Structures are given as C-alpha cells and as structure tokens.
Amino acid sequence: MAKENYTQYAILGLLTTGYHTGYAMKQMIDGSLNHFWKISYGQIYPTLKRLVEQGFAEVKLSSQEGKPDKKEYFITPTGEETLRNWLQQPIQELPIEKNDLLLKLFFSRHQDTYNTIDLLDTYHSKLSERYNTYAGIKEMILSDLCDQGDTPFWIITLDYGLCTTEAAMDWCVKTKETLLNLKEE
Amino acid sequence: MAKENYTQYAILGLLTTGYHTGYAMKQMIDGSLNHFWKISYGQIYPTLKRLVEQGFAEVKLSSQEGKPDKKEYFITPTGEETLRNWLQQPIQELPIEKNDLLLKLFFSRHQDTYNTIDLLDTYHSKLSERYNTYAGIKEMILSDLCDQGDTPFWIITLDYGLCTTEAAMDWCVKTKETLLNLKEE
DNA sequence: TTGATACATATCTATTTGATATATATACTA
DNA sequence: TAGTATATATATCAAATAGATATGTATCAA
Numbered sequence: 273m274a275k276e277n278y279t280q281y282a283i284l285g286l287l288t289t290g291y292h293t294g295y296a297m298k299q300m301i302d303g304s305l306n307h308f309w310k311i312s313y314g315q316i317y318p319t320l321k322r323l324v325e326q327g328f329a330e331v332k333l334s335s336q337e338g339k340p341d342k343k344e345y346f347i348t349p350t351g352e353e354t355l356r357n358w359l360q361q362p363i364q365e366l367p368i369e370k371n372d373l374l375l376k377l378f379f380s381r382h383q384d385t386y387n388t389i390d391l392l393d394t395y396h397s398k399l400s401e402r403y404n405t406y407a408g409i410k411e412m413i414l415s416d417l418c419d420q421g422d423t424p425f426w427i428i429t430l431d432y433g434l435c436t437t438e439a440a441m442d443w444c445v446k447t448k449e450t451l452l453n454l455k456e457e
Numbered sequence: 458m459a460k461e462n463y464t465q466y467a468i469l470g471l472l473t474t475g476y477h478t479g480y481a482m483k484q485m486i487d488g489s490l491n492h493f494w495k496i497s498y499g500q501i502y503p504t505l506k507r508l509v510e511q512g513f514a515e516v517k518l519s520s521q522e523g524k525p526d527k528k529e530y531f532i533t534p535t536g537e538e539t540l541r542n543w544l545q546q547p548i549q550e551l552p553i554e555k556n557d558l559l560l561k562l563f564f565s566r567h568q569d570t571y572n573t574i575d576l577l578d579t580y581h582s583k584l585s586e587r588y589n590t591y592a593g594i595k596e597m598i599l600s601d602l603c604d605q606g607d608t609p610f611w612i613i614t615l616d617y618g619l620c621t622t623e624a625a626m627d628w629c630v631k632t633k634e635t636l637l638n639l640k641e642e
Numbered sequence: 643t644t645g646a647t648a649c650a651t652a653t654c655t656a657t658t659t660g661a662t663a664t665a666t667a668t669a670c671t672a
Numbered sequence: 673t674a675g676t677a678t679a680t681a682t683a684t685c686a687a688a689t690a691g692a693t694a695t696g697t698a699t700c701a702a
Contacts, residue, residue: 277688278557285564295650308559312690317652342650352567359561359568362579366587369554372463374493374614376544379470381606382537383544394547402551421566424639429559432628439624443617454609462657480681497659502683527681 276358279315280323284355287329287347289422294320295342304426307406307433320345328354385455389448396444399437406433461543464500465508469540472514472532474607479505480527489611492591492618505530513539570640574633581629584622591618 294316323329328351335341479501508514513536520526565573
C-alpha cells in the first residue's frame, strides 16, 4: 500500500481558503502553516496541473496589468468531495520528527559536556523564538475582527505548536541540569 | 548552501556504537532511534559505500556459516574526527514536523465536529501507545546493568520523546473540549 | 541606474521514502 | 515431510520531497 499523497490535499484545502495561485499558496504555507507543513514549488505546480487533469480544480488565466499573468485555480464540487472524504479518514500513523539535535545528543559521549550544553542553549533560544512567532500569529488572528469559519481551527493548530514547543523548552532546562550533574560525578 | 547530509553522520555514529552491518543499523534505528530518526536501506548501503570511498570507514568481508555473508564496517580515525567535528557544529534550524492530523484540523471547518473529535481520539490513543513504548525502552535501558557511556545520552533523547508526547496528549484533551464548546455556541 | 523586493511560474538535481528482489538458514506447524 | 514464517543480509527501484535556481515583469528607494 503506497502512502497517501498528502500534498494534493494540502493544495485542495488551500483552494477552499482563498488562495488561488501557486505563489500565494507557497507564501501562505511558509508564513502560517510552517509549524506543521512545508512544501516546494516543485510540488505545488505539478500538483495543481494534476488536480485540473483529475477534475478536482479548474484554472482561469488572468492577465493583470503591471504584474505577470497568473493562473487562478478554483476547486470543483468533485474536488470538495475528495477533500471531505480525506478529512474523514482516520490518521494512520504518528509522524516521526527527524531531529538532528537529538541525533547529536545520542552520540554526545564523544564530545565535551560544555559543547553539548552549547547545543542545548542554541536549541532553547530557537525554540523560544518559535514560541514567540506562534504567539504573535495567534494574537494577530484573534485580534483580526473578520473572523472566518476557519479561525478556531487555525488557533487549535497554533496551540499544538505552542504547547509542544513549551514542553521542549522545559526539557532543555532539565537536560542541562542532568548533564551538569553527570559531569560532577 | 546545500543542506548538510545528516545520514552519513547517523551512520558514522552507529559505527561507534557497536553496529557494523547495514542490516544491524536498520534494526537499531527502527527499534530504538525511531522517536527522532528514520532511515531506509536505500540510504544506508550507498552511504556505507561512500564512507569507505572517503576513508571514513573500512570494510571487512566475513563469511559466516549458516548465514549469508556480511560486510562489517568499522570507523577510521578520520571518520571519528569527522563525526566529532559535526557534533560541535551548532544546530542551524529547528526541524519542522509534517503533521497530517494538524493538516486535517486546519481544514476541518468542512467537516462535522464529531468526526474531528474522532480524529483527535485516534491520535490520542496512538500518542499513548508511543508514550508507553518510550517508557518501556527507558525502563529496559535503566535496568540493564551493563551501562555503557552512551546510556545517559540515550535516556535524554527518550525523555524528550516522553515530555513532548505528554504535551501533545494534553493538547488533545483540551482541544476536544474546545471543539465541544464551539459546537454548543 | 543599480539593487532590493514583490509577484508569478517553472524546472532541475539530489535526497528520501517505501517497496520489492534476491539469497540462505532456522524453526514451527499442519 | 512439505509448507510457511521469520531472521539475517545486501541491493535496487520508482515516486515523492527538498532545496535551489532560472526566468520575467514591475515597483521603490538609495
């Protein structure tokens, strides 16, 4: 059983959310979805093409004065059904996060403790940045009066990012102590 | 700047930890490293070959009676230096976990609340399984008297898995409530 | 007028994923 | 005893993804 192609569902979903060009989708994902998804142009444009071929989307060419021409994509009823059908499927497997900090820690016996602690410090500060970014986006969405139907769901995914990031930061602090105790022994 | 090739460092690290064949490495990663790393044979064998070409590893062919021949790989001093050098490099960027549950939640406006809650329940039970698996491995490592120098570092990475998994479970519970409240409004 | 940025599409290489092919030997099981 | 599953072990392939870059127009500022 080949794994499902999530890319097409991400694109179909974005089509329902007011993003109609490949460029706009890329911007959206990099800006507001990057806490749990990423995508490249090399996936977006071929997928849009395929969605049209499959009848899940339609394309309109529009030439704008002052800007390059663009292809605007719109989801079809069949596309909407495909999206809804995917939403109903239960999640098959938990994602595995490939984490190169943990990979380094796993082999850190070969390294000085203070160096390992540096790694943890850097990691912690990056987590902190991430936390603030998520908190900022949440603020922005909440203060934005034009609440669409999507808003509560977007908040939920941000909360996931906030709470797991916080847990990771706590772990950094604890781990630093553990390493220092280990050193003293 | 091309992204670093982490695969080779994972392999180099495993060579220092008593895993000397591609098969053994795959077993190890699937069993004990899968909370933050995964790898396929399609990465392992070509990488081993390349490590030998670069002088980071040496290979010995050994024919065992009863079992297929195997190629045993050993890290060289140059390989060890390469590994240590990588360990010292600070982490460049936080990993982005691609999470298809969150992708579905993000678009769940198109779906019945109870269906969304089903998704969350399934996810929670999988997280719980994962938590128990990690706790089990931790127990096993701690109770194993032959403590190597690696042990404390392995525990640390497991703790990361335990605490972020717990945070995600808490989020599931909170989110369920949020969705039900939303429904009642 | 040079450079930076925004808009917009397209493509390319390298890596990763996930599956499968190919062997041999052991252990169990009907 | 024949068949089946499992463990050991290496290798390869197609498809998906990542990451970078090419191409072009227009705007704005230094």
